[in-house]
Amino acid sequence: MWKRLDAVLTLKSPLHIGYLPFRGSVISPTRYYVPGRNFWGAITKRATENLHEKSAKEYEEIGKQIKEIFRFSYFYLYDGKTIFIPQYSEEGLRFGDKKQIQFEYRFIGSRVLTAIDSNSGAAKDESLHEIEFIKHKFSDDNGQTRNTKIIGCIWVKDGARLNNYEIQIENNGIFINNFNLIEELTLGGEQGYGFGSVKLEFILNEKIFPIKDIPDKEEINIIAEEDKPILSHLKYNARIPFRGELELLIGRGYFDIEFDIEGDTQKTGGRYKENPGSVLTSPNYHFSPGTFVNLGNDKELLLGWNGVLIRKGCIAIRF
Structure with a gap:
């Protein structure tokens, strides 16, 4: 059997979950949620770097083990009251209780970025691009600035071991060798610009993810x-x-x-x-x-x- 954890994480920096690679001066859109694959990749990286020296072989082995003993839902934006799940209604696409345009105004931003040539200090050719991202802070209905959160589910197989270490589930995380695998993660793209940092806020005692x-x-x-x-x-x-x-x-x-x-x-x-x-x-x-x-x-x-x-x-x- 499996243990289900409904987890809430806080964005510490903007988050970009890209669709396709871009080339040249184009807009790179973001998804408005985080697929399970991104969590698999982030936890694989965090576990491998805690347990081993970094090598492709070790990443591969840990990644395969995590595929067998973990499952991840998609994670969606959450403001403490509403989970902003998309749904196609007769009025068009909505996210939670908001129309798409309202959701995007509150949570989605964009920024123009460019790569710098380390030799010349100038912008690299064809590196200018506009990145869409999920904001890590937003203004609520009262004009108060709040941190953006995401919520979803992680399942861990009962009695599972990772690299021969017992996996321990506590009310503040998932531990292996006294190391919390989900305390801090880096998700998505543009990590070189500081994007994608998330931190575990808490694990819920009740199942509220729908x-x-x-x-x-x-x-x-x-x-x-x-x-x-x-x-x-x-x-x-x-x-x-x-x-x-x-x-x-x-x-x-x-x-x-x-x-x-x-x-x-x-x-x-x-x-x-x-x-x-x-x-x-x-x-x-x-x-x-x-x-x-x-x-x-x-x-x-x-x-x-x-x-x-x-x-x-x-x-x-x-x-």
Whole structure:
């Protein structure tokens, strides 16, 4: 079985969760939430650097172990009262109790950045770009400045060990070798500019994140309810009625990706291992978070290591 933790983290700096790589002077948009894959990557990095000298082999081994014993939901913005989950209504896209334009005005900003040539001290050619980001501070309805928070779920398998160390779950974190894995994390892109720093605020004593989970021995099952939007991506199927949006998912391939969506290990798997981060995964259409789907009698889905929802009997989506 698994232990579920509803966790709240505070943004200590702006947060950029990018869609696609950019080139030249273009806007790089951010997602308005944090996918589970980002938490997997951040905890892999934090655990590896605490337990080992940094090496690709050790990152790979710790990352594989975390994929087996952790699960992550997507994390959404939270102001202490409202969880700003997207949902596609008849009025358009909303986030929590706010229209999209209201949400963006409160939480989303942008900044022009450029890379500096260390030899000349001048801006590098074609490095000027505008970055969209989630603000780490916002003004509430009363004009008070407040810290932005994110909320979501982390599941840890009962009795699990990481690199032969026992994992201990306390009310203030997840510990291994007396080290809190989730006390401070770095998420998303533009970390060289100081983006992506988050700190654990607290772990809730009650389940308030609106996800219906049914853990079993090996997996986390998620119930997709017709009257509620999905909270992470789900691979598109033309036979599934829906109200919402489709998104073409693509990402960078690292050691965690052994095959593409069609299972073609010869085509891409080796390239990911030889040159991690430089190869893009095969694009596939998915229902976006906030979409309402009608799965009929097959409402029970699996939660993948990266937070993506998987219909039972389907190949796991790796992006």
